[in-house]
Amino acid sequence: MSCFRIFEGTMESLINKYRSLLSQIESKFVRKLANEINWEARAVCIEGARGTGKSTLMLQHIKENLPLDETLYLSADDLYFKQHTLTEVAERFYQQGGRYLFLDEVHKYTDWQREVKNLYDFYPKLRLAVSGSSIIALQRSEADLSRRLLRYHLPELSLREFVSLKDAVELPVFTLVDVLESHSQLVDELKGKLQSPLKSFQEYITFGAYPFFLEGQADYLTRLNQLINVIIDYDLPEAKSIEPGTQAKLKKLLYILSTAVPFTPNITRLAEQVGTSRSRLLEMLNLLEKAQLIFNLRSASFGISLMNKPEKVFLHNTSLIMALANGQPNKGNLRETFFYTQLVGAGHRITYPKRGDFLIDNRYTVEVGGKSKGAKQIAASDDSYLAIDDIEYGTARRIPLWLFGFLY
Known part of the structure; x- marks a missing residue:
């Protein structure tokens, strides 16, 4: 089997995980922050402590507002990224018509700042949303993301x-x-x-x-x-x-x-x-x-x-x-x-x-x-x-x- 076909199969597994998560999401209750985020921006970063609901917030937005065939949600701590890069996935996704990429727990991915910066610079039609619970890791940025990412903070429930x-x-x-x-x-x-x-x-x-x-x-x-x-x-x-x-x-x-x-x-x-x-x-x-x-x-x-x-x-x-x-x-x-x-x-x-x-x-x-x-x-x-x-x-x-x- 060719490397390309192996890659296609693993991409399919990522999509299946994402669709399975999406099917379990309800939108009866939506956090206040969801309506304050400029989802039309080219790149947003949602920060917040563990357990505050960042993943749910992103999946709710996808389910209620975006075309599924043009959207992909990934968790950066997925074992898939032990052998593949974010750039690989994003490029293949973009070539297949993808336009909205959501990357959860981004701080778990080594050198995420540089790869997100490159995706932002080289794929102007791609909308990026990243989230992370480690503020320390999110603040450590070798690449200049300050003018690219709109940052939002999700607090605990009021x-x-x-x-x-x-x-x-x-x-x-x-x-x-x-x-x-x-x-x-x-x-x-x-x-x-x-x-x-x-x-x-x-x-x-x-x-x-x-x-x-x-x-x-x-x-x-x-x-x-x-x-x-x-x-x-x-x-x-x-x-x-x-x-x-x-x-x-x-x-x-x-x-x-x-x-x-x-x-x-x-x-x-x-x-x-x-x-x-x-x-x-x-x-x-x-x-x-x-x-x-x-x-x-x-x-x-x-x-x-x-x-x-x-x-x-x-x-x-x-x-x-x-x-x-x-x-x-x-x-x-x-x-x-x-x-x-x-x-x-x-x-x-x-x-x-x-x-x-x-x-x-x-x-x-x-x-x-x-x-x-x-x-x-x-x-x-x-x-x-x-x-x-x-x-x-x-x-x-x-x-x-x-x-x-x-x-x-």
Whole structure:
């Protein structure tokens, strides 16, 4: 059998895998980002943490919008690419009339940047969409892709998206100004579709950040622990050289952060707890942030230099806290993590203020707390608000915490 015929057969196997995946995709629920991506651009890159639904997002777009005979979806970790190159597949696909190429988990493919650049330059009629979960690997680019790729970030599910997916209900997206200025009316609007906001909020806190909760809530946290191990044990070493023993220290650091109260970390003491040096701990915090396992909240008056310690450190979502804290999460930590992640997921810039917990877009100051939380710390500013847990309705500048989950 000729090499050409062998290649044709293996191409057919790739197409069969793609069509099989496509047949299992449903489009009843679509992430908000899907409608914000410029799919007409020649090349887009969809970044996001493992498990957020990047593959589903791409397959939904194909199924609903593109001609199947002109489209091919590939996963870069397919064993096929141990013996063949992406360029081989793309060229053959293009010659057969293909015009839309989707490459998932692109960071798993060696030298993907150069090959994607060449495809972009030499096949102007080819539309490219790539995705990856390793931000570190995606940022390492020998070829200049900065002006070629339109980059988008897919965050974890918001509270709104979680409820929409779980209950098959369509819910509105609100702007931050809507929530700050008209929260009572918004709650009235939502109550017609959302029977118990506080119940949904509590469910979200435990298992709402990742779409795979649909595969079973009972083992959701187990799956999440496995995902954390994959990121630390496999993704990070593939993307960056890591000293022996670092993975165990990273996991210990995550556990400490999951049980901590919200506070400005004492870096020296934290380094002692983890068993490392102060400078190495700062590097670890930076590494975990790039791995999309934590957020480092910094003051607006300082840069994001690696050696500038963060004012606060949050896990990337509340599900991670629940998975790591062994039943001992701090409620204040859960509240602030929820607020922070919902605002960041909606595209807002969050920094650490002189007063209060968060400064949003360099304008709005917000203090997060329970029912008894007072406004003393933020009373001096007209653009200051309280995000209050355990209430369905707010009054004046006291806004229900859960309502901030409807920003995307």
